[in-house]
Amino acid sequence: MDVNILTNKREFPSSALTVLILFLTVSFVISCAGEPEDGEIVIRAEDIVPGDSILTADTLSPADTVVFSEPDTLSKPDSAVTLIPDFPALDSTVAVEPDECPWERIALEINGSIYASLRNRVDAPDILGAHIVRCMWWDTDPWNGMNAGDSLYVLSGETGRENQVIALKYVPREGTSNMSFSVYSFRMTGDNYPSHYYSDGIELMKLLNYMPITTFEEMTGPCGEPRGNHSHSGVDYKAPEGTPVRTCRGGSVTRLNWNQDYNGNCVEIEIGSGYSEIFLHLQGVAERIHEGSILEKGDIVGYVGSTGVTSTAPHIHYQINDENGNPIDPYLFYSSYRRRLSPEDMAEFSAFRDRCDLWLKMIPE
Numbered sequence: 001m002d003v004n005i006l007t008n009k010r011e012f013p014s015s016a017l018t019v020l021i022l023f024l025t026v027s028f029v030i031s032c033a034g035e036p037e038d039g040e041i042v043i044r045a046e047d048i049v050p051g052d053s054i055l056t057a058d059t060l061s062p063a064d065t066v067v068f069s070e071p072d073t074l075s076k077p078d079s080a081v082t083l084i085p086d087f088p089a090l091d092s093t094v095a096v097e098p099d100e101c102p103w104e105r106i107a108l109e110i111n112g113s114i115y116a117s118l119r120n121r122v123d124a125p126d127i128l129g130a131h132i133v134r135c136m137w138w139d140t141d142p143w144n145g146m147n148a149g150d151s152l153y154v155l156s157g158e159t160g161r162e163n164q165v166i167a168l169k170y171v172p173r174e175g176t177s178n179m180s181f182s183v184y185s186f187r188m189t190g191d192n193y194p195s196h197y198y199s200d201g202i203e204l205m206k207l208l209n210y211m212p213i214t215t216f217e218e219m220t221g222p223c224g225e226p227r228g229n230h231s232h233s234g235v236d237y238k239a240p241e242g243t244p245v246r247t248c249r250g251g252s253v254t255r256l257n258w259n260q261d262y263n264g265n266c267v268e269i270e271i272g273s274g275y276s277e278i279f280l281h282l283q284g285v286a287e288r289i290h291e292g293s294i295l296e297k298g299d300i301v302g303y304v305g306s307t308g309v310t311s312t313a314p315h316i317h318y319q320i321n322d323e324n325g326n327p328i329d330p331y332l333f334y335s336s337y338r339r340r341l342s343p344e345d346m347a348e349f350s351a352f353r354d355r356c357d358l359w360l361k362m363i364p365e
Contacts, residue, residue, distance in 0.1 A: 072214050072244050103157035103166050107363040110150040114142060128156060131163045135196055138204055139181050143226050149173035153360045159185050161193050161217045167356040184356055186349050188341060193217045201341035201349055209335045210248035212318045213237050223329035233327035234319030241283050241314045243304040248277060250297040253289055264307025274323025281311040
């Protein structure tokens with residue numbers, strides 16, 4: 001969504017692995033009650049993946065400190081788009097025909113990058129490639145971790161949001177360490193937008209226990225994503241213009257609207273122990289915010305926009321920096337969790353998933 005202009009992350013020394021594991025374990029147990037302290041090691045997503053919890057919608061409450069449990073209604077779409085047709089549960093005695101599939105079906109053998117493999121297969125390979133990558137970066141490295149001969153099976157079409165992937169199945173080539181997985185687009189009851197879910201109804205995307213935005217369409221850029229000659233140093237969440245953006249920790253505002261041509265309207269907040277949180281590409285800064293303002297956790301700092309020459313669509317770039325200005329993946333700074341569909345949603349999702357699985361199997365090679 002944007003071209004990062006800040007510094008790259010520090011390397012993690014292998015000699016500190018024991019300290020790292022202890023730190024991540026403690027962080028998980030206390031559900032991020034303690035963010036990194038002075039002198040602790042800063043790590044990268046590619047060095048280790050911390051454990052994450054799985055919460056059902058019923059378990060979310062203010063006591064869990066999950067801000068996302070109360071989404072802003074300002075950003076609710078004019079009309080809720082449901083991409084899923086009314087599919088009854090499959091009857092094994094009834095055949096499902098390929099021609100019944102309402103979406104484009106694509107079978108792809110990886111040869112080079114995902115984008116290169118899509119060329120001559122679809123009209124807009126870069127766009128669909130980006131959407132496929134968003135469905136994969138939680139489980140594998142879609143930029144550098146693919147192998148020649150890996151296979152992708154995709155159902156593509158209108159989803160009610162930008163991402164065109166209805167369902168995706170990844171099958172790695174035999175003899176590699178990558179694992180097969182499938183995801184399906186589905187809108188959980190109460191959500192403004194669909195999301196992607198694994199076969200068992202667990203959401204693909206992880207949510208931070210402290211979210212800078214309480215309703216959004218999709219995470220469109222992870223921290224560490226390759227972007228030309230640099231790595232993305234924050235996390236991008238796509239949302240409608242005007243959606244409130246909130247501080248996750250509270251603290252003192254230290255900077256406003258620096259490097260504005262590139263960052264657009266932006267805010268930096270000192271959150272303690274030398275760490276800061278940064279918000280870029282805002283439509284505008286909240287009216288009462290100025291340098292030196294003291295904010296509480298959850299206070300509005302601004303509103304989603306698309307300001308700055310590097311932004312191509314409304315979104316919020318959220319970043320954590322250490323005392324030296326080095327970015328830290330917010331998914332390592334905070335705890336994260338995945339939601340699970342309710343039993344009621346699961347019944348509808350299962351019928352949709354089973355129908356998609358049959359169509360994915362029927363895609364001609």
